[in-house]
Amino acid sequence: MAAHIRIVYAEGMATIRFGWLTAFVMGLTIGSVNGESAKKVAPTGVFYLLKSNSIEHPFNDLANDPSWTNPNVQGVSMRSQWSKIEPSEGSFDWSFFDEGVRLAAQYHKKISMSVTAGVTTPDWVYDAGAYKFTINKLRSRGGSASMTQPLPGDTVFLAKWTNFIRALAARYDNEPDLAYVVIGGPGRRAESFFVDSPEDIAKLQSIGGLSRWVQGSEKIVDRYASTFLRTPFILATGPPIPDYTGRTALSQLVDYGVSHYPGRFGIMSDGLRPRYEMTSPAAQMIRALSARTPVGFQMLLPSKGGRQMAPGTLADALGRGLVLGAHFLEVYSVDCNDPNQAPVLREVSAKLKAKFGSD
Numbered sequence: 001m002a003a004h005i006r007i008v009y010a011e012g013m014a015t016i017r018f019g020w021l022t023a024f025v026m027g028l029t030i031g032s033v034n035g036e037s038a039k040k041v042a043p044t045g046v047f048y049l050l051k052s053n054s055i056e057h058p059f060n061d062l063a064n065d066p067s068w069t070n071p072n073v074q075g076v077s078m079r080s081q082w083s084k085i086e087p088s089e090g091s092f093d094w095s096f097f098d099e100g101v102r103l104a105a106q107y108h109k110k111i112s113m114s115v116t117a118g119v120t121t122p123d124w125v126y127d128a129g130a131y132k133f134t135i136n137k138l139r140s141r142g143g144s145a146s147m148t149q150p151l152p153g154d155t156v157f158l159a160k161w162t163n164f165i166r167a168l169a170a171r172y173d174n175e176p177d178l179a180y181v182v183i184g185g186p187g188r189r190a191e192s193f194f195v196d197s198p199e200d201i202a203k204l205q206s207i208g209g210l211s212r213w214v215q216g217s218e219k220i221v222d223r224y225a226s227t228f229l230r231t232p233f234i235l236a237t238g239p240p241i242p243d244y245t246g247r248t249a250l251s252q253l254v255d256y257g258v259s260h261y262p263g264r265f266g267i268m269s270d271g272l273r274p275r276y277e278m279t280s281p282a283a284q285m286i287r288a289l290s291a292r293t294p295v296g297f298q299m300l301l302p303s304k305g306g307r308q309m310a311p312g313t314l315a316d317a318l319g320r321g322l323v324l325g326a327h328f329l330e331v332y333s334v335d336c337n338d339p340n341q342a343p344v345l346r347e348v349s350a351k352l353k354a355k356f357g358s359d
Helices: 095-107 123-127 155-172 198-206 209-227 244-260 281-289 314-323 339-356
Strands: 005-010 013-018 045-049 075-081 110-116 133-135 147-149 178-182 233-236 265-272 295-299 328-332
Touching: 045 110, 045 339, 075 095, 095 110, 095 155, 110 155, 123 155, 133 198, 155 178, 155 209, 198 209, 209 233, 209 244, 209 265, 233 244, 244 265, 244 281, 265 281, 265 314, 265 328, 281 295, 295 314, 314 328, 314 339, 328 339
Parallel strands: 045 075, 045 328, 075 110, 110 178, 178 233, 233 265, 265 295, 295 328
Antiparallel strands: 005 013, 133 147
């Protein structure tokens, strides 16, 4: 039997409505797979957020990065892009993640892995026939952009992306220090945001709309579930379009993941900040799911990130994450390396360990 969570939106306010729960589900512990104990526990702690390893900005000298010797973090979040790792079909460059695995074992850290598809999908996928969805406008970039991404349910894209996910899992799923992987494919980058301008929303609607997005994204979740048998897989939430229908579509995807893969599928919000809205849809989903599946946050920006981070402090932001039940918190390197923030990180780490334990 499965537990269902539905986010219901009315006049800008979101409330949680729970479906029926069996006694079995109520007793479900994080890290269970079909009622049996998984071999990895849910990720816990403060994770040091590395910059992304991209073609334009490759990550050099990972071994000397201060993340590995930072005593105030329990993990290191590693990010890369599909086009960086698989520049030509079947030819993989695993060096970044391989080095991270080695360093994690050496310094007794956990790691997470995030590989984006979306606008970082390599050209050979389109050469093979994947549909090109060109983003003509993006409000978050001043109304202009020129980026191409595949549709999550496109058959060519899904086949190629599935092959990549299988290769990633075959190489790293059994690594004991890999705490979680972030799901790629539903959105432009790490989060599941897809389009946000009226022009691009209309174009999406003309080729199947949100129902096609949901169906394709569910298939991507299935691929992670069938390949990462030991490691939790986390959706970085974002409505595919910025309105009620987009939030409903996101809710449907989260409900699907939680009900089909309880304790394995999790969610995170990448917008944590000092004034993070505690009644927002993402906040409510994380609070509701905290007792039964992995949930967490990534900071929106470093604590001194200007207007969006002020007024308030890193402690204010992380405190909100704790109240909402986060198991893990990704914090930018600038703050992790700041001696003035060390007491904050130590206190938050101690609270997470006291609440959720640690392996």
